[in-house]
Amino acid sequence: MxxxxxxxxxxxxxxxxxxxxxxxxxxxxxxxxxxxxxxxxxxxxxxxxxxxxxxxxxxxxxxxxxxxxxxxxxxxxxxxxxxxxxxxxxxxxxxxxxxxxxxxxxxxxxxxxxxxxxxxxxxxxxxxxxxxxxxxxxxxxxxxxxxxxxxxxxxxxxxxxxxxxxxxxxxxxxxxxxxxxxxxxxxxxxxxxxxxxxxxxxxxxxxxxxxxxxxxxxxxxxxxxxxxxxxxxxMGTPPANIQKVALASSQGRLVAAAGGGEGAMSLDLGDQSAFPGIERLMGEEVFLAVRPENIGIGEPNGINETSIEIVEPQGAYTILVTNVLGGEWKIMLEGDVDIRIGQKVSLEIDPGKVMLYDTQNKKRISLT
Amino acid sequence: MHVSRRTGFFKSPTWFLVPVVIYYAAFWIRPTISVIIESFTDKAGAFSFSNYVRLFSQEAIRTAFLNTVLFTVGSAIIQFVLAFALALWLNKKFRFSNLVLFITLIPMAFPPAAVGILWKTGLYRFGWINSFLCAIGLMNPANPVDWMSFRNLNAVMLLIVVDTWTVLPSVMIILLAGLQNFNKEFEEAGWVFGANKFQTLKDIVFPIMKPTIITAMILRMIAAVQVWLIAVMIFGYNVVPFLVERIAYNVDVITFAKYARKDAYTISVIVAAIVLISVSMYLRVSGDKQKGGETT
Amino acid sequence: MSVRRGKLWSRTVFLLILATVAGVVLLPVFYFLTISFASNYEAYQFPAKIFPTFSYPAQLRYNADKENYTLLIKKGADFEAVKTTSDTSDFSLYCKSQLNVLIASSEVQALFDKAKGADHAIPIKLKKAFFRNYVVFFILAEGTMRALFNSLKAAGWTILISLVLGGVTGYILARYKFRFSNTFSTGLLVVRMFPAVALSLPLVVYIVRMNLYDTPFALAIVYSVPNIALTAWITSSIFKGISVELEEAAMVFGATRLKTLLTITFPLAFPAIVASSLYAFLAAWNDSITALIMTNDNPTLALLVYRTVGSSTIPNLPAAGAVVLLVPSLVFTFIIKNYINQLWGNVAL
Structure with missing residues (x-):
């Protein structure tokens, strides 16, 4: 008791x-x-x-x-x-x-x-x-x-x-x-x-x-x-980036696609092996949630290339805004990052921190 | 919050008060001064206390003074208790509370003449009060009470009841406004920290509401000392004398009697003095009114 | 369960209080309304009825020995003889003046014939002219309508004077702290301490000198004396309730002080100010004593009612007048209940 x-x-x-x-x-x-x-x-x-x-x-x-x-x-x-x-x-x-x-x-x-x-x-x-x-x-x-x-x-x-x-x-x-x-x-x-x-x-x-x-x-x-x-x-400031996507597999990598048809946009979430049990969700629509601090940036390398639209330096960290999957995504980087508006970057997403939610009951989809 | 942006004497906004001051000088200060002067002069116009001496030797004036004091104290206490209880009750939101509020305010709308008719038709031997008491079986229709035959203390108490019916809403309205502004968390903090409803009321609600209570009670006392119309409407002149009833009697009934005007003026000064003294006494007793502080 | 019982208990207490409050207020009001609709005959009945009646259950009996007719009206289980006559116009007049029943002599004749034909009392139905008292008081009595207009004029002027002078005072007391501001607001309180009846006497002299005696405007001048003070307190409470920042914002954006007052403060305060005029209205509309001293040929409605209370022994006619007097006051009260907080919330003497 x-x-x-x-x-x-x-x-x-x-x-x-x-x-x-x-x-x-x-x-x-x-x-x-x-x-x-x-x-x-x-x-x-x-x-x-x-x-x-x-x-x-x-x-x-x-x-x-x-x-x-x-x-x-x-x-x-x-x-x-x-x-x-x-x-x-x-x-x-x-x-x-x-x-x-x-x-x-x-x-x-x-x-x-x-x-x-x-x-x-x-x-x-x-x-x-x-x-x-x-x-x-x-x-x-x-x-x-x-x-x-x-x-x-x-x-x-x-x-x-x-x-x-x-x-x-x-x-x-x-x-x-x-x-x-x-x-x-x-x-x-x-x-x-x-x-x-x-x-x-x-x-x-x-x-x-x-x-x-x-x-x-x-x-x-x-x-x-x-x-x-x-x-x-x-939870979280700035809030997590959330998008309704369809999951697909492409050459051993997990890809999230939004928009559908002609203007379809996709986001590479990383190696499929990082998502055990993901197979049953292939082709399904889910909510994808990624916290801004779980996204990194690197030199453009052909994967998840995008351009930075807004830079908000906060001293201890920097918030970048870019267009991902047709939505406005925020990226939070530690420290004062030297980056220009319009600069091309590649997004690196931490596969372990990606969260998926059922579109019906809005509950988390457990992958294991 | 008070703002004072311009300090120049001629630009001061207080100049807008000049019309009010002029108005009061003409229609209040001037007549008041002439009333005071009249009360301190004899027929020939010489300074004298003869008016006061003459009045104080009259039995009716002494009774009137006693009745006025009884009425003021009695009605102030009863009306405060009832009005506060009513305001507390109405401050709780319940279904139709707005309608109930309107119902309780109805007596406020009654003109004194209507109040007079209302209670006169109620209080005489075959009036509606007895009709109602018979209807619910509290009175024998063969032997109804003649309320209008009440005299002295009974009559004063009857008038307090009638007066309470009429003015309770106007006292209640001020207290209710105070309660509506009252931060409910003060009260809740009392409950949470171990006070029961009565202790919360006594130790927290009353002290914080003090400025509002003082406002309501002063306005009520000023009006209560000047009671007369309901007494005259129900009992007629001379039956239950009050101080202002004496003034009205001199002004309205025996207008051309030898000392009618002098008496009226002198009693007015006495009444004003009583009001002034009792209000300042009340302020003294109820303590420092500033301490209440903010209530929000 | 004790919880349920506690709930039931508090519910019962609540309903009991509700019933008491409603009863104490409404019972007198109902009787009062009923009296205003009562005929002279009904006004003398005891116990009185709480709701007005629309007709009398009555009988008409032919007295063969005296060759006249007796009208009987139901009282309790029996019928009471109220009028015996052989003359139709006498009968008709009685119905009109005592019962508020309008019945022409020819109709009375028809009833008489019918009663004569029957060997026992015949039941008849006498329908009351429901608003008879009101018609008598307002239309048939001379001067009532003029008194009504006088009341309206006096109330209108009082509202105007009190709102203009009191409103300005209230605004200044709410917004500025000047050297004599405390003295000034205490002064406003002292104004109410001097019995108004006594002041009427010297005031009559000034009013006569100003050639205003016996006019509604002169009454308004006197009514305004205590009401300017009250309006000043109430409006200052209202203005204190309106944030200074709203005014400052307007001035920052380039509005002059006057423009700010007219476009920001006044519209915000307007509904409450209208409600505050209730007090000025009530004072003027309800007063009968100042009017008694200050008028001669142009009485106000309240004075007329006051006079009829004194002169008539039957209260139904003055009650009808008082009900009409009451209607506008009730409307104002209905409005004011929504502004209690604004009107009195920040009042401090």
Whole structure:
């Protein structure tokens, strides 16, 4: 039995919209789990059901062996960091942190000690007597973290807590949250639509789409072993190059063709021996997905020759845009690459990183 | 956010306030000053407190003062509690909530004259209130209560009920606007961190809503001190005296009595003083209104 | 299951509150409407009906001994004798004035003949002229229509004065911080503290001097005094709700301050400003006291209703007038409910 279990969780709003359809998830104690997905995928609704802020339509939630499905929030022993931080404006920072402790009937000295302790961790000791209106966004965020930290709850929930911060602050708070998690080992569920955030923080990522779980796995699995077309489309910046193609074999090499008929274009994916069991797919239509960083370039050699249309230097890496199979493909190269617009190159695709998806159920085609 | 781009005196946008200031100088400050002067002068025009002395020796004025205080305090408390409860309830979105909102606002549209007819026809011995109570079996049709025979404290309480029916929507509307602007996450944070519904209301919603509550209550208190029309419409003059009812009585009924005008003016000054004092007392009691900070 | 029971419980409480709120508001309103349609006869009935009636179940009896006729109207299980006469026009007049039933003398004669022929009371149906009270109050009574127009004129002028002066004030209070801005907005509050009834007396003197006595415009001037302040608060709340950046964007792109106001701010604020004029409208439309002091031959509708309440013992006619008075106010209220947030969301005294 896991620490936290979500069993066939379902949420239908009174207006008939079903936000969450059948979520099954098991989370171990101490895990940092990120719910990731585009807006409207049901991730926030799922989190709010965990918090008890949203009524569960069907299914159950078991926390530490106790069914909390229909308990009010205050009886669940949870803490939460809200998107707007929800730091109460009429209380000082210290009062904000102390209020949940007061409700737990802790004695005054213990509260004062706890406030000092978490304030130190969150580096807000200097602001304890200030009102939230006198703090910056990042400082308020720290107060929200301190408040959540102080209660020592069974489960820590975070609803897009970084989305209201500017880009630079976001990265530093991200590191801070990870550090806190390492020190406290609190079981945490974190909701975000930002994949970089998810990948940086999570022990496990839960990718959600249209109220369902698409894939659960570690950052590496989610990124490299995308089980569905949705995941491969959603993960990665710039996104993976995806094209509907027909597979064919030509002189021992695997070739993907798109367009068909006269203007047919083809892409050499490499030696057929790199794709064991590919024979059964010959002539079939599939979705081909290749991440930009899994494509290299070389001197024109007759294979996969194309010309570079756009060059976007990013400092640490360079993004090239070229026309492949009638679509705009992106290529990501490490470092500052010296290349001109219009230059002819040959594309080198890493056969091991090519991902194929069924056109019907949009699931990954396993080759072995 | 306040912007001040041009600082030149003549380019200042405050010049656009001149028409308003002139308007108020002509139609408010001038009559007000003349009312105040009249209240402090005798018939001959000499400075004197005789008007105040004469008024305070009148039994009716003392009763009116007491009734006004009772009415203001009673209606303010009852209406605040009911209006807040109603606003909390209406702030939850449910099916037809827009229609229910409209229904609750209907009394606001009633002109005082209509309110008078409505309750007069209801409160007399054979009125609709008794008809309804008989219909649902709470009253014996052979022996109906004559509500209009109520006097003193009972009458004041009856007027508080009638007044509440009429003005509750206008109090509620201000609180509802405040609740709509209220960031729901403040409340949710309270629940999540262990507060029950009542604690959340007391420790989080009320304090954050304070500026809105103060606005609503001040506007209500100003109006409540000046109650008179419903009293006159239902009971007639002289039955349940209120301070402003006394003014209207002097102005409307005994217009040509010897001290009618003087009395009316003097009571006006007293009423204005009471309003001013009670509003500032309320502000003092409810504390620093700036601390509420931003609510979004 | 306890969860289900909890749900049922909260649902019951919800419906109970709904029923209470709807009942407390609508019950008086229904009775009020019914009274406005009631004939004098019905107005005296107890217990009163909550819904208006369209006709009377009645009987007509010929009294052979006195050679006259008795009209009986159903009351509870029995019939009550309400009028006994032998004269057709007397009977017709009674129907018209007491029952709101329009029946010509010739028709009465026909009924009399029929009753005479029968040996017992014959059932007759008296159909009520449903809008009789309204017709009497508005068309037959002299001056009601003129009072209605006076009310409209006074309300129109009040809206105009309050919106122009109050709107400008509200905009400036919302957008600029000047030296006396706090004093100024407190001043607006103080304006409402002085009893308006008392101010009417000295104001009458000025109004007479300005040759405006007994005109709707003079009423508007008085109504505007508290309403400019209220409009200023509300419009300043509305303008605070409109981002300064929208205005700045327009000015960056070369619009003058006035043009920005007219093309950006005003259109955005317009619906809420229209809704805010409700308050000015209501104040003017509903007032009867200032009108009592300030007018003589040109009363407003509210004053007319107020006067009839005082003078008549039967409330059905004034109720009909009050219902008409109520209609435009209700329409405005229906509009305003969608702008609550804009109107009051940023109000701070």
């Amino acid at each position: 896991s620490y936290l279990e979500l069993n066939s969780l379902k949420k239908t709003y009174p207006n008939g919209v079903t936000a969450v359809k059948d979520i099954d998830l098991e989370i171990e104690k101490g895990e940092f789990v990120v719910l990731l997905g585009p807006s409207g995928c049901g991730k926030t609704t799922t989190l709010r059901m965990l918090a008890g802020l949203e009524e569960v339509t069907e299914g159950s939630i078991i926390l530490d062996g106790k069914d909390i499905t229909h308990l009010p929030p205050r009886q669940r022993d949870i803490s939460m960091i809200f998107q707007s931080y929800a730091v109460w404006p009429h209380m000082t920072v210290a009062e904000n942190i102390a209020y949940p402790l007061k409700l737990r009937k802790m004695d005054k000295q213990a509260i004062a000690a706890k406030v000092q302790e978490v304030a130190k961790i969150c580096k807000i000791v200097d602001y304890l007597n200030r009102y939230p209106a006198q703090l910056s966004g990042g400082q308020r965020q720290r107060v929200a973290v301190a408040r959540a930290l102080a209660v020592n709850s069974k489960l820590s929930l975070m609803d897009e807590p970084l989305s209201n911060l500017d880009a630079k602050l976001r990265v530093s708070v991200r590191t801070f949250l990870k550090e806190i998690h390492r020190n406290t080992g609190a079981t945490t569920i974190f909701v975000t639509h930002d994949q970089a955030e998810a990948m940086a923080l999570a022990d496990r990522i839960v990718v959600m789409n249209e109220g369902r779980i698409e894939q659960v796995g570690s950052t590496r699995e989610i990124y490299n072993e995308c089980e569905s077309l949705f995941t491969v489309q959603f």
